[in-house]
Amino acid sequence: MNPRYLAITGGVGGAKLCVGLARLLAAEQLTFLVNTGDDFEHLGLHVSPDLDTPTYALSDLSNPDTGWGRRDESWHFIETLRGLGGEGWFNLGDRDLALHVLRSQWLRSGLRLGEVTDRLRRAHGIAHTLLPMTDDPVRTQVHTTEGTLAFQHYFVRERCVPAVTGFSFAGVERATLNDHARGLLADPTLAGVILCPSNPFVSVDPILALPGLRDALRDCPAPVVAVSPIVAGLAIKGPTAKMMEELRVPQTALAVAMHYEDILDGFILDAADENLIPALAARNLPAIATPSVMVTLDDKIALARTTLAFIHSLYAP
Amino acid sequence: MNPRYLAITGGVGGAKLCVGLARLLAAEQLTFLVNTGDDFEHLGLHVSPDLDTPTYALSDLSNPDTGWGRRDESWHFIETLRGLGGEGWFNLGDRDLALHVLRSQWLRSGLRLGEVTDRLRRAHGIAHTLLPMTDDPVRTQVHTTEGTLAFQHYFVRERCVPAVTGFSFAGVERATLNDHARGLLADPTLAGVILCPSNPFVSVDPILALPGLRDALRDCPAPVVAVSPIVAGLAIKGPTAKMMEELRVPQTALAVAMHYEDILDGFILDAADENLIPALAARNLPAIATPSVMVTLDDKIALARTTLAFIHSLYAP
Numbered sequence: 001m002n003p004r005y006l007a008i009t010g011g012v013g014g015a016k017l018c019v020g021l022a023r024l025l026a027a028e029q030l031t032f033l034v035n036t037g038d039d040f041e042h043l044g045l046h047v048s049p050d051l052d053t054p055t056y057a058l059s060d061l062s063n064p065d066t067g068w069g070r071r072d073e074s075w076h077f078i079e080t081l082r083g084l085g086g087e088g089w090f091n092l093g094d095r096d097l098a099l100h101v102l103r104s105q106w107l108r109s110g111l112r113l114g115e116v117t118d119r120l121r122r123a124h125g126i127a128h129t130l131l132p133m134t135d136d137p138v139r140t141q142v143h144t145t146e147g148t149l150a151f152q153h154y155f156v157r158e159r160c161v162p163a164v165t166g167f168s169f170a171g172v173e174r175a176t177l178n179d180h181a182r183g184l185l186a187d188p189t190l191a192g193v194i195l196c197p198s199n200p201f202v203s204v205d206p207i208l209a210l211p212g213l214r215d216a217l218r219d220c221p222a223p224v225v226a227v228s229p230i231v232a233g234l235a236i237k238g239p240t241a242k243m244m245e246e247l248r249v250p251q252t253a254l255a256v257a258m259h260y261e262d263i264l265d266g267f268i269l270d271a272a273d274e275n276l277i278p279a280l281a282a283r284n285l286p287a288i289a290t291p292s293v294m295v296t297l298d299d300k301i302a303l304a305r306t307t308l309a310f311i312h313s314l315y316a317p
Numbered sequence: 318m319n320p321r322y323l324a325i326t327g328g329v330g331g332a333k334l335c336v337g338l339a340r341l342l343a344a345e346q347l348t349f350l351v352n353t354g355d356d357f358e359h360l361g362l363h364v365s366p367d368l369d370t371p372t373y374a375l376s377d378l379s380n381p382d383t384g385w386g387r388r389d390e391s392w393h394f395i396e397t398l399r400g401l402g403g404e405g406w407f408n409l410g411d412r413d414l415a416l417h418v419l420r421s422q423w424l425r426s427g428l429r430l431g432e433v434t435d436r437l438r439r440a441h442g443i444a445h446t447l448l449p450m451t452d453d454p455v456r457t458q459v460h461t462t463e464g465t466l467a468f469q470h471y472f473v474r475e476r477c478v479p480a481v482t483g484f485s486f487a488g489v490e491r492a493t494l495n496d497h498a499r500g501l502l503a504d505p506t507l508a509g510v511i512l513c514p515s516n517p518f519v520s521v522d523p524i525l526a527l528p529g530l531r532d533a534l535r536d537c538p539a540p541v542v543a544v545s546p547i548v549a550g551l552a553i554k555g556p557t558a559k560m561m562e563e564l565r566v567p568q569t570a571l572a573v574a575m576h577y578e579d580i581l582d583g584f585i586l587d588a589a590d591e592n593l594i595p596a597l598a599a600r601n602l603p604a605i606a607t608p609s610v611m612v613t614l615d616d617k618i619a620l621a622r623t624t625l626a627f628i629h630s631l632y633a634p
Contacts, residue, residue, distance in 0.1 A: 044361075044422040074393050080415035084440040086422075094411040098397035105361040105403075123401040 003191030010035045010203020011050045012067040014196030015057040016294040020304030027127035037140035037206030038151045045100040059124035136175035160239040164246045172209045185216045192311035195226035223265035223314040228253035231270040320508030327352045327520020328370040329384040331513030333611040337621030344444035354457035354523030355468045362417040376441035453492035477556040481563045494527045502533045509628035512543035540582035540631040545570035548587040
C-alpha cells in the first residue's frame, strides 16, 4: 500500500511546498489540512484566505506578484464598491470573487465547510484532497498594544502595524478536527506529517490548537517534521519575524523548532541556517539544512523531495 | 408650494421616462415608486433588477446596448463562476456586482429595502427619491403552459419562451405600500401620478396589487395618467406584446388603457396610434398622441414635458 502524507499548512509559504509535494505524490497519497483561523465574514461573504491560496496554487492560478488571489485579475468590483461607500480595504478581485460567492452560497444552503472546500477543489481541477482544519468557526484574534483585532483587520486593514502581544483562537475549544484528517492520523499507512513553512503563530498554531490534534501528532507513529519559515533570521514573506520580535522570541529557525518541539520528530531549516543543527541535535531533534527559498516550481519540487527523503530517513532509520 | 409628482415604474422603458422627468422637475417635486416583484435571491445575493435600472439610468451609468446593467462593464466574475460550475444564467457584471453585494450586506444587517435603496441612490449621486414599492417580499410568479416560474426564471433563464397564462404576486396581500409613497398620495401638493411605459403585467401590476394602492389612486385628486408601452401594436422592448397575444388581449395601446381604466384620468399614446383617441374618448378617457419612442435624451425630456403638460391640462382644465 502506498504511504500517505498529511501536510499542515497556512497560506503563501506553505502553499508553495504543497505544490511541490503534489508533483511528487499521487492524489491518494497526499492530503492538505489548512488553517481556517483567518476566515472571516466580509461584505456578506465567507472568505477563507488560507484555503484559497493553496486552491489557486495547486490549480496554477496564483498571482505571483501578490502571493494571494488570482493572476490576470481585474478589480472593477472592488473599485466600484469603494466608490459607492462600501468597505474596500480587503481587495477582492473580480475572478476571485466567484469563489467567495460560491462558497458563501453553498455554506448558506447548509453544506459544511469541508464539503464546500471539496466541491471547490474539484471545480479547480485539483486531484489532491484539501481539508479545512474544521467545519466549525474558529477566528484568530490578534492581541496588540492597541487592543484586540480580528485577524484580517490586523493583517490587511492595519497592515500588521500594531505590535503583537499574543494570539487567541476564538471558538477553537468547541471546534472539531476535520474527520478525514483525524482518520488519516490513525491510519497505519500514514508515513509522515509535514508542518509547511507557514507562520507558526497565525497559520499553524490555530490548527494545532484544535482539541486532540497535538496529542494525535505526538501519538502517531509517522514522523512529524516542520519546515522553517524563518531563513537567516528573516521571514520569506509576511509578518512572522516582526511578530517574533514583538513577542520577544529570538528571530531564528531554532525558535521555530522549539515552538513545535513537543510534536516534532525532525526539522528542516535553510542551508543558510546550517549552523543551528548542533543546537537542535543537542535537543535530540534531528535536523537537515537545505535550500528552502522557493521561487521556481523546481525549487518547490526540490524542497518537497528533500522533505520526503528526510521523513523516510526518520521513519526507516 | 411646488407641485409634486409620483412616477410609478418598472425597468427599461419606464426608466427612460424617469430620466426625462428628472431633468424637468426638482428633487423635492418628483418621486419614483419602483416595482420589486422581480426581485430575487440569486447566488446568495438580493437582486432588484427594476430598482437597478432607474438607479443606473438616473446616474447616467446605463448600458445602452443591453438596456440593463452598467456600461463599460466587464464579465470576469460571471465567466469564472460558470467555469466553477455556478449558476451562470443571470448575467452579473463585475461593476454591477458591487451594488448587489452592498444591497445584500445592508439588508442582512437589518436595514429595510427602502433604507438600502435610499443609501444606494445617494451613493450614485441621484437627487430624486427612489422608492421600492414595499419593504416586504413580493415575488412575481409567471404561470405558463409549462408550469409556474419565478419571474427571473421565466424572463432570463427561459428567455420568455413559455406561453403565459397569467401572473400572481406572491406575498403581495401581506405587503405594505412604501410609507413615503402612501404619504405622497395623500399630500395636497400632489399634482399628478404617472404610470411609466413599463410592462403592465409584470412591472406595473405588482405595484398596483399592493393593498390599498388602487383605491388611493382612484381617490387622489391629482390626475393619474399612463404612457403606453405599446406602439403600433408592438412593444418597444421586452415581452409585453408577446404576453398580450398569449393572454388573448388585443396587442394595442387601447388594451393597455383598458387594463388601467379604473384608475386613469388620462392616457398618452404614440403618434402612430392617434387613430385610437376616439375610442378612448368614447370611454370618457382623455388621451393625447405624441412621439413616445425614446432613443435620445431629448426624446426622454420631450415625452416628459408633454406628459406634465397633459397632466396640467387635466388638473386645471
